[in-house]
Amino acid sequence: MKKLITALLGASLLSTPVSAQSAWTGGDDQPTSPLACEGESPAPEPGEYNGGTPTDAPDRNGQEITVVDIPKLVGVGYFASTASGMQQAVEELGNITINTDGPTRANIDEQITFVDNYITSGVDGILFAANDPVAIAPVLKRALDAGINVVGYDADAEADARQWFVNQALPNGVAKSMMDQLASEIGEEGSFAIVTSTFTTPNQARWISEMQAYTEKCYPNLTFLETVEAQEDNILSFNQAQTLINKYGDELNGILGMTSVATPAASEAVQQNGLCGKVSVVGLALPNAMKPYINGDCIKSTILWNTVDLGYAAAQVMRQVADGTLEPGATTVNAGRLGELQVVNQSQVLLGAPKVFTKEDINDFDF
Amino acid sequence: MKARSFHGVSSIGQEILLVVVILALFAVVGWINPRFVSENNLTSIFVGNAYIAVAAIGMSLVIISGNIDVSIGALIGVLAVISGLLVTNGYPVWFAWLAPLLIGAAINTLVGCLIAYARVPSIIATLAMLSILSGGLITFTGGQWISGLPGAYQLAQFRLLGVPSPIWFMVGMTIIAALLMRYTAFGRSVYAVGSNPEAARASGIGHASTVVKVFAIHGAIAGVAAVLFATQLQVIQSTTPVGLELVIITASVVGGVSILGGVGTVVGSTLAAILFAAIGSSLIFLNVSAYWLRAVQGVLILATVLADMARRRRTG
Amino acid sequence: MTRILIRHETILAILFVIALFLMAAQSDRFLTTANLLNQARLMTEVGLIAIPMTFVIVTGGIDLSVGSIMGLCAILVGVFWQNAGLPLPAAVGLSLVAGTAAGLANGIIITRFRVPPLIATLATLALYRGLAEGISQARSVRGYPEWFAQLGQGQILGIPTQLWLFALVAIAGIFILRFTTFGRTTYAIGNNEAAAEFSGLPVERTKLLIYTASGFISALAAIVFVSRVSTTRSDMGNGIELEVITAVVLGGTSIFGGRGMVIGTLIGLCLMQILQNGLSLAGVRGDGTTVVIGAILIVAVLISNILGRFSND
Numbered sequence: 001m002k003k004l005i006t007a008l009l010g011a012s013l014l015s016t017p018v019s020a021q022s023a024w025t026g027g028d029d030q031p032t033s034p035l036a037c038e039g040e041s042p043a044p045e046p047g048e049y050n051g052g053t054p055t056d057a058p059d060r061n062g063q064e065i066t067v068v069d070i071p072k073l074v075g076v077g078y079f080a081s082t083a084s085g086m087q088q089a090v091e092e093l094g095n096i097t098i099n100t101d102g103p104t105r106a107n108i109d110e111q112i113t114f115v116d117n118y119i120t121s122g123v124d125g126i127l128f129a130a131n132d133p134v135a136i137a138p139v140l141k142r143a144l145d146a147g148i149n150v151v152g153y154d155a156d157a158e159a160d161a162r163q164w165f166v167n168q169a170l171p172n173g174v175a176k177s178m179m180d181q182l183a184s185e186i187g188e189e190g191s192f193a194i195v196t197s198t199f200t201t202p203n204q205a206r207w208i209s210e211m212q213a214y215t216e217k218c219y220p221n222l223t224f225l226e227t228v229e230a231q232e233d234n235i236l237s238f239n240q241a242q243t244l245i246n247k248y249g250d251e252l253n254g255i256l257g258m259t260s261v262a263t264p265a266a267s268e269a270v271q272q273n274g275l276c277g278k279v280s281v282v283g284l285a286l287p288n289a290m291k292p293y294i295n296g297d298c299i300k301s302t303i304l305w306n307t308v309d310l311g312y313a314a315a316q317v318m319r320q321v322a323d324g325t326l327e328p329g330a331t332t333v334n335a336g337r338l339g340e341l342q343v344v345n346q347s348q349v350l351l352g353a354p355k356v357f358t359k360e361d362i363n364d365f366d367f
Numbered sequence: 368m369k370a371r372s373f374h375g376v377s378s379i380g381q382e383i384l385l386v387v388v389i390l391a392l393f394a395v396v397g398w399i400n401p402r403f404v405s406e407n408n409l410t411s412i413f414v415g416n417a418y419i420a421v422a423a424i425g426m427s428l429v430i431i432s433g434n435i436d437v438s439i440g441a442l443i444g445v446l447a448v449i450s451g452l453l454v455t456n457g458y459p460v461w462f463a464w465l466a467p468l469l470i471g472a473a474i475n476t477l478v479g480c481l482i483a484y485a486r487v488p489s490i491i492a493t494l495a496m497l498s499i500l501s502g503g504l505i506t507f508t509g510g511q512w513i514s515g516l517p518g519a520y521q522l523a524q525f526r527l528l529g530v531p532s533p534i535w536f537m538v539g540m541t542i543i544a545a546l547l548m549r550y551t552a553f554g555r556s557v558y559a560v561g562s563n564p565e566a567a568r569a570s571g572i573g574h575a576s577t578v579v580k581v582f583a584i585h586g587a588i589a590g591v592a593a594v595l596f597a598t599q600l601q602v603i604q605s606t607t608p609v610g611l612e613l614v615i616i617t618a619s620v621v622g623g624v625s626i627l628g629g630v631g632t633v634v635g636s637t638l639a640a641i642l643f644a645a646i647g648s649s650l651i652f653l654n655v656s657a658y659w660l661r662a663v664q665g666v667l668i669l670a671t672v673l674a675d676m677a678r679r680r681r682t683g
Numbered sequence: 684m685t686r687i688l689i690r691h692e693t694i695l696a697i698l699f700v701i702a703l704f705l706m707a708a709q710s711d712r713f714l715t716t717a718n719l720l721n722q723a724r725l726m727t728e729v730g731l732i733a734i735p736m737t738f739v740i741v742t743g744g745i746d747l748s749v750g751s752i753m754g755l756c757a758i759l760v761g762v763f764w765q766n767a768g769l770p771l772p773a774a775v776g777l778s779l780v781a782g783t784a785a786g787l788a789n790g791i792i793i794t795r796f797r798v799p800p801l802i803a804t805l806a807t808l809a810l811y812r813g814l815a816e817g818i819s820q821a822r823s824v825r826g827y828p829e830w831f832a833q834l835g836q837g838q839i840l841g842i843p844t845q846l847w848l849f850a851l852v853a854i855a856g857i858f859i860l861r862f863t864t865f866g867r868t869t870y871a872i873g874n875n876e877a878a879a880e881f882s883g884l885p886v887e888r889t890k891l892l893i894y895t896a897s898g899f900i901s902a903l904a905a906i907v908f909v910s911r912v913s914t915t916r917s918d919m920g921n922g923i924e925l926e927v928i929t930a931v932v933l934g935g936t937s938i939f940g941g942r943g944m945v946i947g948t949l950i951g952l953c954l955m956q957i958l959q960n961g962l963s964l965a966g967v968r969g970d971g972t973t974v975v976i977g978a979i980l981i982v983a984v985l986i987s988n989i990l991g992r993f994s995n996d
Contacts, residue, residue, distance in 0.1 A: 025656070029822060074970065075606035080510040101968045104505055105609060107921065108912060113725055117963040120718050121710065134825050135912035138836055199658065199821030200918050228651060229660070234604045235596065239415040243651050246408035247400070261604070268600050272524070273407070288514060292601050437925075487984045488938045494929055498977030505970035609922075613805065620802045658820050662813025669792070669806040676796050
């Protein structure tokens with residue numbers, strides 16, 4: 001009878017218990033390229049430049065320039081810290097001003113309107129983190145046509161709609177860090193669930209797909225349970241993590257947090273349930289938000305690129321693009337205090353591999 | 368007084384319906400997966416959503432008085448941030464708990480005056496407040512989260528007699544509000560104003576002052592909800608929760624509060640808030656594919672409302 | 684004469700002109716044909732939906748599900764075209780049909796089952812958005828052909844393509860509400876639904892048609908939007924209902940029904956758009972603009988209330 005009801009409820013609505021082939025919920029359908037299980041993978045060749053070029057841009061070399069930074073949304077710690085990195089670069093360079101302005105919700109339409117208004121107001125450069133790579137492309141192309149320098153960071157647009165993209169970490173690199181860390185904490189035969197923002201967020205969807213590919217290759221005995229959505233909402237993330245813990249009980253060994261909102265909230269759920277050490281939380285989060293849990297020995301690590309550095313590098317790249325010193329075909333970029341950054345994927349500047357923060361070093365960082 | 372007994376009957380029916388649905392849900396899902404009715408999960412369903420139930424109490428008063436408030440989500444966000452900033456800047460914990468109540472009441476008194484005396488329709492006044500509060504919050508905080516909250520501040524994590532404090536607040540405030548609405552002159556005037564403002568004015572019930580009082584109480588209750596919201600985790604987000612106002616309004620109306628005013632009780636809205644929380648949790652337990660979760664929620668809301676309408680037509 | 688002067692629409696028009704001058708004084712890039720046409724392009728989706736929403740609110744109702752219908756129809760264009768392999772025009776047609784059906788369903792729930800519009804559309808807001816998410820499985824459909832992008836990105840006779848469409852809908856809206864028996868019935872329902880029913884007006888049918896039209900136009904807005912951004916996502920149109928309602932009530936339509944004009948909605952819409960654009964050009968950040976729009980909404984209603992009271996005395 002129980003089975004009958006479950007089956008009745010089932011028809012199309014239920015996610016059938018996971019068979020090895022079925023895609024993880026929340027992934028996208030782009031091709032994946034998992035890294036090698038052990039050791040370093042060789043860096044890919046940058047290839048030929050495929051970014052765009054502004055039309056009739058004035059000579060901005062060494063000139064004072066005004067740049068606007070349009071993140072996915074304002075009002076979250078993540079983009080507040082990238083903005084602070086940009087301001088560090090502003091102080092260091094002296095001949096660039098950057099204003100951060102953007103929608104209060106991660107909304108494609110509002111973001112387009114922001115870009116549009118700044119094109120009209122006549123800025124010299126636009127830094128962006130796209131809510132949707134395709135939707136934002138036409139308006140960015142208009143910016144290039146108007147002679148504005150366009151550089152992306154954090155979330156890319158179509159390549160020909162911007163000049164360069166500062167990539168915080170390659171998706172397969174993020175996937176490897178997350179899954180290696182998870183496997184080291186729960187063993188290679190544990191079960192885990194994922195808490196993400198929404199299924200439509202491109203970065204998260206990309207990482208989930210890469211994580212699946214890497215897991216099938218390197219940790220075939222890990223069991224994926226399910227993915228739940230929690231928006232960019234603290235309390236909802238907490239409630240969803242709590243529900244996962246209640247639902248699976250001992251069966252659940254780990255929770256993967258895909259956003260800087262979900263990971264601390266999941267850690268809080270683990271701590272409040274007294275499951276420290278029994279359920280691991282591995283995920284992307286700002287060190288500051290994770291300090292209470294890591295210093296309290298409840299959670300072992302948090303994974304992230306340095307978001308302040310990401311903003312800093314984006315501002316440095318913008319300055320060099322405006323100066324004309326960063327040209328198509330370059331293989332490295334000199335990014336101030338960060339040293340030489342590598343060029344990958346034709347027109348992307350790579351910040352580096354994602355960093356795993358642990359109790360040893362997390363207190364050295366403040367962002 | 369004939370009118371009041373009619374309201375009583377119709378909303379008691381809705382409350383019984385909700386209790387039956389909630390029990391049935393717990394029984395069926397608990398039968399399929401016993402962990403759903405474990406103490407842990409019941410606690411998290413109630414605790415994690417108590418602030419919604421609390422806010423829905425105030426919303427019910429507003430709707431019974433014939434008004435609406437779409438700014439509630441933004442108000443809770445603003446009050447939570449104020450509370451967090453106070454405590455991290457060294458003010459005593461009790462003050463950080465109390466301030467949101469007072470500020471919430473003050474802000475909403477202003478809104479109530481706009482509605483009652485300047486005759487700005489409540490949906491417009493609160494739509495404008497939604498813009499002002501949510502925009503102002505970002506301008507003010509610049510998007511930084513508030514962390515480093517002291518342990519003594521975490522009101523929502525306290526327990527009394529083994530029961531988490533949010534549950535005490537939810538139950539206690541529901542009972543107080545229900546008694547207030549049923550047995551006091553103020554409660555009767557709220558129903559009177561909502562069901563027929565012209566008649567209320569004619570019979571000498573202070574229409575405008577009742578509306579202002581309702582909004583002031585609603586603001587103070589939002590302050591309580593904000594404190595519960597802010598003290599649940601160790602960080603406070605400085606954006607307003609997206610769509611929270613819709614969740615709260617839905618809880619009120621599904622709880623039997625008529626959007627036309629004059630009808631409903633606060634007990635129903637609390638039950639409805641519990642029902643929604645339980646539905647959200649049960650869908651995960653039933654393995655409903657997360658992609659379809661919101662569609663299922665929509666169908667359930669619609670079914671509840673249609674059942675209520677059918678029942679009302681039979682009895683009325 | 685005084686009657687015309689103190690109309691809400693007149694006050695709004697004056698506010699609009701003042702705002703126009705203030706903005707133009709702040710930035711010399713504001714009052715240019717290119718900027719204004721571009722702003723018009725950006726406001727088309729909200730504007731389209733605001734026309735039937737004016738009718739809905741004049742009857743004393745509300746439709747919160749428009750943003751979700753928009754998301755659902757956007758997804759359906761992609762699904763019909765790419766997953767079902769239909770030609771794009773057929774996919775667009777079917778999506779319009781689906782939007783119309785969604786609006787019709789709203790109408791049936793509201794008229795046949797007598798569910799108050801706010802609750803009915805609150806429920807379908809969740810339902811339609813949920814369908815969009817479920818059907819799309821959160822996948823985007825991209826790569827639309829060049830000709831399809833013309834609707835959202837191209838222009839005819841120097842004017843953005845979608846503006847012609849918007850003008851057509853707006854003129855139809857003005858005409859129907861002002862000069863037809865249908866329009867008079869709409870006002871009658873808003874003034875006193877019971878009385879309208881007593882005097883033999885087709886109340887149910889009128890409301891049904893209005894909610895259906897709201898669904899159809901929301902689908903149309905979805906098509907325009909998909910063409911403008913050349914991708915489909917299930918979160919499209921999220922929260923647009925509040926923008927639409929703000930434009931309509933700012934335009935002087937009474938939320939209690941019975942009063943309002945399409946022309947007022949148009950002015951309200953333009954006022955919002957030039958404020959957003961003008962303030963941004965003047966260097967005000969987005970969150971500041973949001974605050975200003977909220978304040979303007981209250982001020983506009985306050986002024987018209989105060990003047991309205993004088994005229995009554």
